[in-house]
Amino acid sequence: MRQGTSVRVGRRLVQYAAHARGAIVAALVLLVLSVAAQLAGPFVAKTIINRDIEGVQQVWYQAPTGAHGAVVVQGKPYVRADRLPEGARREDPHTLLTLGTKGYFLPGSVTAIAPGPRPGEIREEVGGTWRVVSAQPISRAQMFAFYRPEVPNVIRLALVYFALLAASAAFLYGEQYLLQVSANRILQRMRRDVFHKIHCLPISYFDNTPAGKIVSRITNDTESIRDFYVNVLANVLSSAVMMLGIYVALFILNVDLALLACALLPILFAWIWLYRRYTVQVNLRVRALISEINAMLNETIQGMTIIRAFNREAKTAEEFNQMNQAYYDGQTRLLRVNSATGYNLAGVFRNLFFACIIAWFGWRALHLEPIVSLGVLYAFVDYLNRLFQPLTQVVNQLATLEQARASAARVFELLDQPGVEREHGSIPRFRGEVEFENVWFSYDGAHPVLRDISFKAKPGQTVALVGHTGSGKSSIMNLLFRFYDPDRGVIRIDGRDIREIPPQQLRQHMAIVLQDPYLFTGTIAWNVGLGDPRVSRDRIEQALRDVGADRLLRNLPGGVDEPVLEGGSTFSAGERQLISFARALAFDPAILVLDEATANVDSETERMIQQALQVLKRGRTTFVIAHRLSTIRDADLILVLDKGEIVERGTHDELMARGGRYRQMYELQTKALGVTAG
Template sequence: MNRHASVRVGRRLVQYAGHARGAIVAALILLVLSVAAQLAGPFVAKTIINRDIEGVQQVWYRAPAGAPGAVRVDGQLYVRGDKLPHGAPRQQPHTLMTLGTTAYFLPGTVEAIAAGSRPGEIREEVAGHWRTIPAHPISRAQMFAFYRPELPNVIRLALLYFALLAASAVFLYGQQYLLQVSANRILQRMRRDVFHRIHCLPISYFDNTPAGKIVSRITNDTESIRDFYVNVLANVLSSAVTMFGIYVALFILNVDLALLACALLPILFLWIWLYRRYTVQVNLRVRALISEINAMLNETIQGMPIIRAFNREARTAAEFNEMNQAYYDGQTRLLRINSATGYNLAGVLRNLFFAAIIAWFGWRSLHLEPIVSLGVLYAFVDYLNRLFQPLTQVVNQLATLEQARASAARVFELLDEPGVEPEYGAIPRFRGEVEFDHVWFSYDGVHPVLSDITFTAQPGQTVALVGHTGSGKSSIMNLLFRFYDPDRGAIRIDGRDIREIPPQQLRQHMAIVLQDPYLFTGTIAWNVGLGDPRVSRERIEKALRDVGADRLLRNLPGGIDEPVLEGGSTLSAGERQLISFARALAFDPAILVLDEATANVDSETERIIQDALQVLKRGRTTFIIAHRLSTIRDADLILVLDQGEIVERGTHDELMALGARYRQMYELQTKALGVTG
């Protein structure tokens, strides 16, 4: 997938996301609130450390009785310098300092202390000069007294910290729920669009595309796109907002530290670029292989009787294993790339940055430059840890992102297939006059299958099409139903060119009975009426009676409500054929096409079907494609085709009297039947 195509796919994914923009915007708002609540935590912790824990280690001054926050030491009250009332005198300064786990309350303003050369001594720095003094540590109880006034603040801030965590969890739940709902809504619309597009595509598309590949695009590929909206979109948006918030917080904390963390950004962009470069084509190939595997499975299941009859199990298994191995190899390659660029690489980067921070602090300490406070350092390390979480999430979603983009490209390719939007609406019932006027047609635009076909069928007439396989009989019916349009010439019904009539309206008053009729999963009654509200239960029952199907179906436990499996596999060929006859009769077409309707039935069922044919043909123009010439002796017009041309035409008696091709075909069949009989 080139860059332009990738951008186009991404744009269309965003357009589909626009159908759920309200929920997505609400989710983004909740996401921002959740991230803000999460990132406020380290600032609260920094305040506790700097003000209420580390903050007690500063200069204390003599305080008057009743001063808030005062601490009694050796009978005197002292208060922190930052809490001394404004304008109050600063008397008898003392400095609270710690050395390891030992605390000292030293007179004067002390800048730093260090261990002395002998036990019981310490060194203190005052005004830039070091001196050794006797050590007088304070007790643990006395040390705790300095912290006691800070406890209410610590408790309030701790409660605030947990409240922020709880609020963040609530906002995060709402954000994830809304994104899940949005993703399902988007996928619902996408599947609806794909299914609608299938009904707009020309029959030639289905002739050239295996059903399994189409099914794979509607199921597997759209499910992969769902992962994009649910996982990738959620995680990438969450990670982007979180990273942005973390960088804002880092710059508020310390500009130098934030600039150091900014070095992650070019590494992340390079990371993504390299990953996409090495995985795009692999992902496209993997998605294509899934489609091919589905197509092969569909074909294998449908052709299982042939596979077993001709002992093709081993060869079919070998072909499947070859395809399955190619899919395994592609997935393994993706796995190697993902393992190399996933969590482990993020861990390496995190450790490198921690090492850089330690080196930076060490260098500042060796050069005696000012170092950030302990609270700032804690907050920075916390933010840096949090920064690698969204970074790892983004990288871990790259595989899902590329799979989704590959699947989206295949789905959008199907949606972009040229088709004709259905135009529904009622039109008056045809009288049934059908005219082919110098019609030429080819499937590939090069080799004609019909050449200068011209004939007229009057309303109510029966027209039979005969000829050897490949002579063009079925192609004429494909043109009549507008499954294809002729290259030259015109087809008219009641004097009107059928290209001026929307296909859905054209077929309202037409019906077809195929040689191997297709039945849908449901019941016999549903297969006759096809769920059309215009076809009542009484009409269905009458149609079945009129074609004689009640005699064959009466022994079924459920009668006409007997369940039918996919394709009608539990019914005989004759039963399926009679149901298809009843279906055609129930819709009362003006034009009926019978495509070798008696080719696959036994003699007894054929007699029933012949009676049904007389009922079906009554009052409508009928086209019969037949190999058994004995079934069309009563046809009003017989067209004999050879290599796409009409070579003879007339009634049965006229063609027999002509003594040409039709008579040869008829006598050959009659002789064959006589021999077998």
């Protein structure tokens, strides 16, 4: 994926996210609150350590009896210097310090202590000078007495700490919920747009694109995009906010330590750049292979009868295995990259960074430079641990991100296909006059399949189109329905150029019965009326009776409500044709097209349809594409096509009298039927 394409895909994903911006903004607010609550915790812990634990090791002064926070030592009350009442005299200073596990309460203001040369002696620093003094450690009970006044503060701050954790969890739940809901809403809109687009695409797109690939874009690719909004967006946003909050907290805590932690940022950016460089094309190929596998599966299922009839199972399996192996190789390559750049590498970076921090603190300690307090050090290590969590999350989402971008590129490619938007509304029913004037047409723009076609069908007439396979019969009907537009020439209905009529409105008063009818999953009644509220139940039943399908329904347990499986696989070809014919009639079209509609039915079923047609053709312009010339003897106009040109035209009797191509075709069919009959 080129950089420009990648940027456009990212912009489109953001545009879709804007449809749920209210929920996303609310989620971000909750995320910021959650991060703030989480990051406040180390500051609370730092306060507990520095003020209530480390804080007792300082100078204490004798205080009045009953002073708040006073500790009695040898019958005298002492108060910490930082809690001595304002204006009180600083008398009898003592310093509380620890050496290992022992505590000492030493007279005077002592800066630091160290082990002495002999038992019962310690070294103390006073005013920058070290000296050896005799000192005995205080008891554990006495040591705890110094900490006892701090216990209420510790408990209060601990409660604050747990309250912050609880608040953070509540905010995080709300943020995750809103982002999930937003992602589902975005994907719902995207699938709706894709499905809508499919109905706007020209028929040529479906002629050139396997159905499995289209289905893959609607299902697999959109699901991959869902992972982007649900996982990537949620994790990356929370990680970004968390990292930003951690850096803000680090700068508040200690600027030097924060600048040291900034060294991780270029590592992260380099990490992402290298990952994308090595995986973008692989992800695109993997998504394309998924579509190809779906297309092959769809084709195999649809053609299972032919595959078994011609013993192609082994060859089909070999082709599938090759495609499956290519998909496996692509996934394995991605797995190697993801394993190398995932959690383990993040752990290596974290450990190396901690080693550098330890070395830095050790160097400063050896050179007797000022070192941060224990509470600051604790908070820094805590933040550093927290910093690697979102960093690891971001890295672990790179694979999902690239897969989603590859899928999004394919979905947007479909959405960007040129199409015609559906226009709702209705137009008056056609009278049924159809005119082709000097029409030329080619599917590929280079090889014409129709050449200078001109004819006129008057309202109520039956026009038959005959000719060998590839002569252009079905192409004329494709143009009439505006599945395609002519390269040159004009097609008119009731004197109006059909290119001026929106396709959906044009087809409101037209119906077609194909040689190989398609039935949808549902019931017979639904397949006739297609769920259109304009087609009543009575109208559906009447159409079935008119085509003679009532005899079929008598043998079905559910009658008109008999279930229909996909494609109508439980019905015979003739039964499917009858239902398809009833579908066309139920919509009461002004123009009816029968595209070799009787080719797959037996003689008895064809006779029923022909009888129904005699009544149903009244008031309709009917086009019949037929190989059986015996079925079109009563047509008002017969057009004989050859290589995209009309070579003969007239009624059956006129064409037979002319003794041309039509008569040759008719006599060949009659002779063949005679031989068969004999």
